[in-house]
Amino acid sequence: MSFQPVIPTTGYVGWRFLSRTLPAQQEAFKQSAPVARATEYFRDNIAKVKTVDGLMADRRLLDVALGAFGLDQDIASRAFIRKVLAEGTLKDDAFANRLADKRYAQLARAFGFGDLGARTGLPSFATEIVTRFEARRFEVAVGEQDGNMRLALSLSQGLADATTAGGKDAQWFSVMGLTPVRAVFEKALGFPPAFGSIDLDQQLAAFKVRARATFGTDNVADFANPVQQEKLIRLFLIRSEAASGGGFSSANIALALLGGRS
Numbered sequence: 495m496s497f498q499p500v501i502p503t504t505g506y507v508g509w510r511f512l513s514r515t516l517p518a519q520q521e522a523f524k525q526s527a528p529v530a531r532a533t534e535y536f537r538d539n540i541a542k543v544k545t546v547d548g549l550m551a552d553r554r555l556l557d558v559a560l561g562a563f564g565l566d567q568d569i570a571s572r573a574f575i576r577k578v579l580a581e582g583t584l585k586d587d588a589f590a591n592r593l594a595d596k597r598y599a600q601l602a603r604a605f606g607f608g609d610l611g612a613r614t615g616l617p618s619f620a621t622e623i624v625t626r627f628e629a630r631r632f633e634v635a636v637g638e639q640d641g642n643m644r645l646a647l648s649l650s651q652g653l654a655d656a657t658t659a660g661g662k663d664a665q666w667f668s669v670m671g672l673t674p675v676r677a678v679f680e681k682a683l684g685f686p687p688a689f690g691s692i693d694l695d696q697q698l699a700a701f702k703v704r705a706r707a708t709f710g711t712d713n714v715a716d717f718a719n720p721v722q723q724e725k726l727i728r729l730f731l732i733r734s735e736a737a738s739g740g741g742f743s744s745a746n747i748a749l750a751l752l753g754g755r756s
Contacts, residue, residue, distance in 0.1 A: 499632070504642075523631070540555060544615075564648070566634065578601060581608045583603045588602070595672070596672055597673070633648050642735075645677050645678050646731060649675060653714070653718050662713055670701070683701070683704040708729070
């Protein structure tokens with residue numbers, strides 16, 4: 495039987511519990527049989543893979559590769575993933591660079607097949623991918639119980655990825671291109687569902703204005719700070735629960751706000 499994360503309640507109160515117990519729960523998840531088998535196989539075999547075709551030919555390796563970037567749902571889209579990996583990211587018009595979701599570019603860049611050559615034989619490569627895989631799969635397990643909690647849990651890595659971009663605007667565009675991170679910001683800042691359909695430059699301006707008004711900063715890098723990040727997560731979860739009509743009572747709101755002070 496696979497490990498099931500323990501989340502006793504929803505919303506920000508549930509998030510505080512998950513945060514406190516996260517190291518122990520993540521370790522138990524890593525040691526569970528399905529995850530341990532997958533990561534051991536990847537560590538033992540990935541260095542032998544030197545080409546896109548080699549990776550595509552081994553479903554177990556591909557499952558870990560995609561899972562590390564939260565792209566598990568694409569395991570059956572073989573032609574699509576092959577194109578992402580083969581074209582790499584060095585050319586502006588490479589397939590991955592033209593996709594709105596920048597996780598595909600992260601995947602292509604990490605494996606390097608279409609860039610400067612396979613990175614699979616590097617000493618740190620297996621650990622790099624396995625660490626991401628374990629974290630993303632734990633998020634999936636959390637998401638099976640609470641989708642909003644999964645988004646909150648993925649925020650730290652998503653922000654770390656976004657802040658590798660150049661200047662302030664480039665980092666906001668990265669946020670806009672990382673689906674889970676964007677979802678957290680959109681809900682926390684109170685944007686409507688149709689917000690993503692307007693012009694990108696208008697979205698950029700709106701993100702910056704709302705972030706500055708709500709959190710006192712329009713710099714994505716500032717949200718890597720644990721205190722600021724927690725404020726973002728708290729507002730995201732409170733607004734998500736309120737929008738769901740899940741009985742988010744005044745007592746629950748009070749508990750959430752008090753929990754944010756500790």
